[in-house]
Amino acid sequence: MKEDLESVLSQADPENKGAITFKDFMKVMADKLVEKEEDDELSAAYRLLDPKGSGQVTGPLIKQTAQEKGLPLTDVDISEMMEVADTDGKGFVTLNDFLRIMKSA
Numbered sequence: 001m002k003e004d005l006e007s008v009l010s011q012a013d014p015e016n017k018g019a020i021t022f023k024d025f026m027k028v029m030a031d032k033l034v035e036k037e038e039d040d041e042l043s044a045a046y047r048l049l050d051p052k053g054s055g056q057v058t059g060p061l062i063k064q065t066a067q068e069k070g071l072p073l074t075d076v077d078i079s080e081m082m083e084v085a086d087t088d089g090k091g092f093v094t095l096n097d098f099l100r101i102m103k104s105a
Contacts, residue, residue: 039099046098056092058082 012020012028049057049065059078066073085093085101093101 038103042099042102043095045102046095049098050095055094057094057098058092 010016011031012024046057047053049062059082062078062081063073063075065071066078082093085097087097
């Protein structure tokens with residue numbers, strides 16, 4: 001909680017003056033709410049790929065989900081997706097991997 005407050009204060013007071021305006025505070029809080037909503041939406045999308053909640057989305061699972069949804073993904077498409085998302089080579093994509101990739105797109 002303290003770290004969250006310090007983060008908000010540092011974002012609202014980038015020049016480190018030691019004080020922030022209400023307007024600056026509201027801007028940072030609005031940005032945080034938008035970020036949380038985005039994370040919630042992306043997490044919901046990840047859960048579509050991981051319906052059992054294992055936390056490990058694999059290439060075959062992506063292929064199965066794509067086929068169920070009628071999405072025309074080839075094995076090459078899926079391999080490229082996994083290569084981008086699975087940067088440490090563990091063979092699956094975690095929620096954090098997914099969020100990182102989706103936010104960078």
